[in-house]
């Protein structure tokens with residue numbers, strides 16, 4: 001399918017809207033802009049599209065409401081502002097969506113809702129049920145309670161993980177720029193829009209700078225991180241300017257008003273997607289050349305005999321990175337044994353595991369069904 005056809009065929013779409021689109025430079029909500037956006041979303045829903053919105057703007061709206069001149073610096077400051085602003089955001093979404101006959105709902109996520117498999121499945125089931133009820137889930141990070149260890153940090157990454165979790169057909173990131181330019185268009189007058197990206201390389205990453213205003217988080221850097229996750233999961237992603245009145249209509253008609261990232265041809269099963277994009281890696285297994293060949297070229301499981309060195313603190317069922325002796329990361333997987341058990345059985349044949357541990361729950365350290373090669 002061409003990218004145009006993929007855009008036209010997208011039935012389930014995640015739309016992420018940045019603070020720079022939802023709020024004015026005063027930090028207060030940009031009601032006109034939100035109205036235009038919600039009208040388009042309602043119209044897509046009327047066309048039968050399934051929509052999931054990832055919204056930013058809580059911190060900025062909270063700041064606008066309280067009337068703080070300076071942007072928040074500390075985590076408690078951001079948390080307090082988010083606590084004020086999230087309610088404002090939902091109030092306005094609820095009001096305008098209702099006017100257009102649609103039902104929005106709120107979901108606030110922390111990183112562990114995605115990294116812990118049980119919670120991931122819960123979040124997924126809830127979102128799918130809401131879509132089933134013709135509701136538009138509106139997702140934000142749970143800023144008020146998320147501290148560093150459990151934070152996504154930015155909604156670009158969150159939106160890509162949500163697109164993956166919900167098995168969306170398309171991820172749209174609406175910002176205050178048309179797309180990715182050859183430099184930050186705010187500071188580089190010669191910067192030109194890049195309409196299509198087929199491969200994310202270090203050159204492209206080098207063009208991306210941070211946020212454009214003190215309301216945004218991450219700028220183009222986090223949007224490229226999102227594109228890596230999304231395209232690897234087989235989902236095309238578009239960055240476009242949220243203030244263009246008919247931007248969403250154009251996209252679903254197959255037009256590209258910004259930068260489109262074409263997906264990598266790969267269709268991982270849902271469980272493998274969860275492993276591949278799991279942000280909470282608990283350790284690292286270094287494996288020898290033979291084991292690397294078995295994993296990468298023959299689709300085999302990782303056996304204890306191929307494990308050379310171990311790092312981290314993992315329990316049975318945790319996700320670990322698998323690296324070569326040159327420290328190149330080649331895979332990620334769910335381990336069948338804890339770190340102390342792998343330490344004891346590394347280098348051994350599977351037939352020797354029982355003698356060593358006094359039991360043998362599994363032949364493999366990581367079964368191939370729980371392994372994703374990079």
Ligand SMILES: Nc1ncnc2c1ncn2[C@@H]1O[C@H](COP(=O)(O)OP(=O)(O)O)[C@@H](O)[C@H]1O
Nearest residue numbers: 018019020175181183209211212216217219220
């Ligand atoms: N190479 C680039 N191309 C386009 N924009 C860039 C680039 N590098 C940095 N930016 C900045 O990224 C900003 C958008 O990101 P951000 O401020 O986080 O907004 P949002 O709230 O939409 O996420 C733009 O306003 C721009 O200043």
Ligand SMILES: N[C@@H](CCC(=O)OP(=O)(O)O)C(=O)O
Nearest residue numbers: 019056057058059154155217
């Ligand atoms: N969760 C935060 C937004 C974080 C974020 O990534 O902001 P942005 O770069 O504007 O998408 C909030 O609601 O204020």
